[in-house]
Amino acid sequence: MWKVQLFVFVEIVLLSMALVTMLAADFSRVVIILVLFLLLLYYYFGKQKGNFLLVASMIMLFFIIMLNPYVIAALLFALVYGMIVAYPYIYKENQETHLVYEEDVEIQSEKNRWLGDLQHFSKDSCQFHDINLLRIVGKDTIHLEDVILVNHDNVIVIRKGFGDTKIIVPLDVEIQLQINTLYGELNFLHHPSRKLRNETISLTTPDYKRANKTVKIVLVSFLGNVEVVRK
Structure with a gap:
């Protein structure tokens, strides 16, 4: 130590x-x-x-x-x-490890856009896939109102330095939100605005565990406001 x-x-x-x-x-x-x-x-x-x-x-x-x-x-x-x-x-003796996949592995690759404003899922209705963003500066708007969400395995992870984040969630989808930020403001559904000052908070809608469709949002940022709305 x-x-x-x-x-x-x-x-x-x-x-x-x-x-x-x-x-x-x-x-x-x-x-x-x-x-x-x-x-x-x-x-x-x-x-x-x-x-x-x-x-x-x-x-x-x-x-x-x-x-x-x-x-x-x-x-x-x-x-x-x-x-x-x-x-x-x-110089430790290497130990061979064999991994056997019964099915073909699907690989999806997408380059990170570190700067600029981005609109996610804003063009066409499509099947939801987990979001894992790494950003330096920019505003992100994630449109989930026209996306097909199923089950409880829907995850959005955002790590960014500076910029606001807005997430639009369908009416029939329950939400779990975890935020870790240094400075910003949170607007979560109909709740009053909350100042964020170097803290970590977690919010969960009442029917999250019982709902058929849920989304988990994890956001880590340095400076920026967060807004989660239903539509």
Whole structure:
């Protein structure tokens, strides 16, 4: 356990020194302020025209971070620590594992769109499939009112940094909602609005366990409002 504590302590010290040196440099400080300003501008106004400037400034900030000597030291220390921890398992005798599938495995692949506003299930009525989103910035609207939902195995998982999320659920579908966010506001069905401040909450409609059709929504975000409505 002490090895993990030592690793965490050294990483915190190195990354703290990296942050101090970046804030001390005028150019780095300007880039950080520019990125934060563009993120707030995008969050409040949803402007698409500033996407190029936002992406360019984030790329510039990435290189500033990665070229910082303390960040490089933190990465090298993590690499050495990982090699030391993994060393006993490298020369361990391999054990073969055979997996036999009785049926063909169906593979669905979809690229993540990290930026921009997205509408899910908004074009055509279709069979529901589980949603697993990874987003940086953008507003997501998930339309379930025209989607065929069956049974209790319907899951929506959203992990995002900044942006609002709206989920439209049919009248005959019960809901379980789990939210973990740093700052935002929740509007859940007919309930009063609730401020979210660095907390995790779980809401379940009364007939969730007895209903024929349900959907489970898991949302983890840094900054953004959440709205769940019936239609």
